[in-house]
Amino acid sequence: MTAEARRERARALLRDAERVLVLTGAGISAESGVPTFRGAGGLWRAHRPEELATPEAFARDPELVWDWYRWRRGLVARCAPNAGHLALARHALERPGRVTIVTQNVDGLHGRAAREVAGSGRDAAPALPLELHGALDRDRCSRCGRTRPAHGDVGSGTATAVGGTGVGDEQAPAAPLPRCASCDGLLRPDVVWFGEALDPAVLDAAYAAARTADVCLVVGTSAIVHPAASLPAATLAEGGVIVEVNPERTPLTPRAEVRLDGPAAGILPLVL
């Protein structure tokens, strides 16, 4: 089947679908400049996510983990939604209640795309994603659970982010660890680390959408992190089909009705 024939097949499946579940991973943000986790650019400043995105790492060295997340916040704050995010947001806004976007990403780019496409006149809600793994730009108290937007903490993790002159004083003392305004507990990024449970309400909503979807559109995920990677199987189990957008094959590829082989920012605008 030619690439265009595959795209036509995907268009037909998405056009005829009453309900669509979209599952996205780091690959959809690659063209926005956000490193993926396991791809070639999958290093986050010489750290692998599996080694720092864990409660053990945070307990062992909260300063290192906070410095890493501050650096990531700074990097993501300089990125913007790409044509793939915008095409998905437009698709969801045109079909309110029929398209559910579920993301493993914590970069907030789907939410920014939804608000950008909706503009000031429309409600962005139909295109806002279920964020399975939390959000980089939110803090949570490790003691009482209260959350807050990441105040001015969107630093680049370097001296300038902590009030240093920023001129060559990269080794400025790290910022004091952020503490909860209510209970003085140590704050942490409000993301789900490896070994931590996902928010049950978010996961239940994602599974409900997966079970009722005619099509599960899987974009830019290596499909190895669970439980996220098991959502497409829930669509298959109820008779739905998988459409995969990824330049590489994944464990889901053999079960996909069609795989569109290429970058999300190029393919999604052609298909949605």
Ligand code: BV8
């Ligand atoms: C849990 C937030 C239990 C933090 C993240 C052994 C077997 C099975 C499971 C496990 C196991 N050992 C451990 C587990 C469980 C573990 C897991 O699945 N590990 C994996 C590595 C095997 N899962 C967990 O720990 C989860 N929790 O199981 O809890 C429990 C239950 C009850 C009570 C207590 C405990 C929690 C998982 C969440 C971890 N947090 N992130 C942070 O970001 O700092 S996960 C992290 O990986 C990101 O969220 C990321 O999104 C996610 C998945 O990665 P991908 O998104 O797929 O990204 P990746 O780089 O891998 O792939 C990119 C893809 O894009 C590639 O395919 C590439 O080809 C493609 N691509 C590249 N460019 C483009 C593109 N596609 C399109 N366009 C492009 N331009």
Ligand code: ZN
């Ligand atoms: Zn607290």
